[in-house]
Amino acid sequence: MLPTHHGPAEHDRADSSQDESGLAERVYNARHCRGQRGSTLNPLRFRGTMATGVIRQGNHRFENLFFSGMAVLILGTVFLGFARSYYLAGVFKAPLPNLIVHIHGAVFSSWILLLIAQTSLVAAGRIDLHRRLGLLGFALACVVVILGLLAATDSLGRHFAAGEPGVGAKAFYAIPIADMLVFSTLIYFAFRERFNPAAHKRLILIATITLLDAAFVRWPIPAAWWDLRMAQMCCYPLLLLLIGYDLWSTGKIQRATLWASVFLIVLQQVRSPIGRTVPWQSFAAWVQNFARSFQ
Numbered sequence: 001m002l003p004t005h006h007g008p009a010e011h012d013r014a015d016s017s018q019d020e021s022g023l024a025e026r027v028y029n030a031r032h033c034r035g036q037r038g039s040t041l042n043p044l045r046f047r048g049t050m051a052t053g054v055i056r057q058g059n060h061r062f063e064n065l066f067f068s069g070m071a072v073l074i075l076g077t078v079f080l081g082f083a084r085s086y087y088l089a090g091v092f093k094a095p096l097p098n099l100i101v102h103i104h105g106a107v108f109s110s111w112i113l114l115l116i117a118q119t120s121l122v123a124a125g126r127i128d129l130h131r132r133l134g135l136l137g138f139a140l141a142c143v144v145v146i147l148g149l150l151a152a153t154d155s156l157g158r159h160f161a162a163g164e165p166g167v168g169a170k171a172f173y174a175i176p177i178a179d180m181l182v183f184s185t186l187i188y189f190a191f192r193e194r195f196n197p198a199a200h201k202r203l204i205l206i207a208t209i210t211l212l213d214a215a216f217v218r219w220p221i222p223a224a225w226w227d228l229r230m231a232q233m234c235c236y237p238l239l240l241l242l243i244g245y246d247l248w249s250t251g252k253i254q255r256a257t258l259w260a261s262v263f264l265i266v267l268q269q270v271r272s273p274i275g276r277t278v279p280w281q282s283f284a285a286w287v288q289n290f291a292r293s294f295q
Helices: 008-031 041-087 099-123 127-158 163-172 174-192 197-210 228-233 235-250 255-275 278-292
Strands: none
Touching (some): 041 235, 099 127, 099 197, 127 163, 127 278, 163 174, 163 255, 163 278, 174 197, 174 255, 197 235, 235 255, 255 278
């Protein structure tokens, strides 16, 4: 048999086939971190990916710790504020004005306990239970708003007086109304962002901070300067903690943190002046007469 002679084209195809097979082998080895001696980029890239994963996992654990800690801090704030008048006074046996205030206190307490439960479920990795309980949480938030408005209206009806005390009672009515406005707005957007965990948890946290001025003002601090204005100022360090965490963890203030915090602060600053205006006084007087008709 005569030997087979290959032309230049055949040699080029053979060299190309060898090059392609060698490239495929190098790619395979690189993917399995078994690169050849001179190939050091792919193993380094693999180790870099592992390091990034460890850092992200560490940040995730710290995020769970931060939001769980904020929930516990809120729980402590509420307990300290309402301990003497509600929790340590027997809860439903506490000497409160009427049934509406009792139910309002129970629903508000349930919201704080739900916040603790939800942050704990996220930290434990039970996102499935967290989402199921979230539907109950949204319904509970609606009840918080309804009972908040009813309790505020009931208080306005019970504090009927002439002169400056009457003006003050009608002006104060703007404070819980503004709180419910901020709370309901943030809860609505939190529900819309329920598939965006970063925004969702921040909106829920700030919505809950909105309610804390009622707890802060009841702290047992025997000082004339400890009033509602100081109580609302105590809410702002909690917002600063969240802002500081955003800067530390992401290098910037999250959009949800920014607009929700500004919304809360602006409403808290304008609610008292609005309460002293003539249109609000007229509106509050109408609500007051309406509430008194049911008492």
